[in-house]
Amino acid sequence: MVNSTLVTEFFLEVFAETWELRLLLSVLFLLVYLGSLLGNLIIIITTTVDQTLKTPMYFFLRNLSILDMCYISITVPSSCINSLTDYRNISVAGCAAQIFLFLFCACVETLFLAIMAQDRYVAICKPLLYHVIMNHQFCVRMTLASLLSSVVLASVHTFKAFQLSFCHYNVIPQFFCDLPSLLRLSCSDTFNNKLLILLSDIGLGGSCFVFIAISYTRILSTVLKIPIKGERGKAFSTCVPHIVVVSLFLITAAYVYLRPPVETFEVVHEMIISIFYTMIPPFLNPIIYSLRxxxxxxxxxxxxxxxxxxxxxxxxxxxxxxxxxxx
Structure with missing residues (x-):
């Protein structure tokens, strides 16, 4: 943090240059934000009040809904307000806080999705052992392990990022403080930061994606053996949207975090892609995991x-x- 005092604040990009387009996009994003809050809040209240929804699946659904409300609240409200008011300033401390909270929620989201895939695999492929494997103690331990490991990972990334020097250009080419966009502004060597991102994406994102893909593949192979066609269609209609949203979340995030530095004219393109891992998953999760x-x-x-x-x-x-x- 000492070396970053050459830059006292950063400036964020806005959604668009014209006021009319900024207003339209801000209203659209706020509607997505409010829809996400409403959908997740319904799941939280329902799974808390209704005593019949006390299985591990609904335990993780409630946790995922709480997380999604926090996840989308880190970026969308402030970005929309900044775009409407044309106030683009963000302090170094504010940027560090936003990066830490965003990385923390993204890591927990990835781990929760992997745990929920395991829960569905055990429930469908090993139903007699479901309450033995997915017991309450196991669920609590997995939740705490996800939170703790995500805190450590987000802290390391944030600490390493703000050990760098920022002494020249201070306009972040993104509508929020995202780690890859911040690293492009540094006048220090960012090789270690990029290596850490690569190892984190492969170790966490890659392993969770493979685990989720294997779990749903086994689920589908088990369901195909069921002679009732209606049950097969129901399983496909449930599993396929899960896989699509998980893939959308992980692949778009990996694309932004692992790709080489972009040129200025590609900034808008990258901002659009970042919407798919910042806004879409919290909005769709309550629909495909719960409300269906x-x-x-x-x-x-x-x-x-x-x-x-x-x-x-x-x-x-x-x-x-x-x-x-x-x-």
Whole structure:
């Protein structure tokens, strides 16, 4: 941190140069942000209130929803406000905090997705051993291990990044403080930082991606042996979206973090790609992991009827009125 005092603050890029386009993109991103908060909040409340949703799967779903609310809140609100107000300044300490929190949440997200893939594999391929393997103690330990390892990894990356000197250009070519974009501004040798990113991506992201792919491959191979076609279609409709969102998250992040330095005219291209690992996963996760689940839908209606009985009564009256008209 001592060597970075030559630059006292950084400047972030905005979504677009024209005010109209900035306004349109900011509103769109805020809608995605609010939709993500609402979807994840519904999952958190439902899995907490409904006593029937106490299996390990819903334990990790609740944790993933809490994490996604934090993950998307690190970048989107401040970026939209900065774009609308044209206030692009961010202090060195603020940039360090944003990088640490973003890397921490991204690492935990990757590990949680891998654990949830294992949970589905055990539930489908080894159902008799499910409560033995995925017991409460194991779930708590895996959660704590994910949090601790992510804190260590994010701390190392942040500490190494802000040991560098920033003495020239201080405009970060990104709408938030992202580590690869920051490293391009340094006038120090960044080889060790890039090597650390490579090892982290291969060790964490690569291993988790392979583990998730193997888990879902085994799940699909097991489901194909089921003679009932409806069950096969249900399994495919569940597993394929999981794989697509995980692949989108990990591949786009790896593309931005591992690619060579880009030219100035490619900055917009990289900003667009970064949306796919900063905004899309927290928005889609509650939909594909939870709100498409019949048990979750039933629990949501049950919780809604408890907290908003008027809506439930009104819905019942409308339903009965429709039946009477049909009769």
């Amino acid at each position: 689940n019949k048990q979750i839908k039933k629990a949501v209606r049950k919780v809604t009827s408890q907290f908003f009985p008027y809506l439930s009564i009104k819905g019942t009256c409308i339903h009965h009125g429709t039946l009477e008209k049909k009769n």
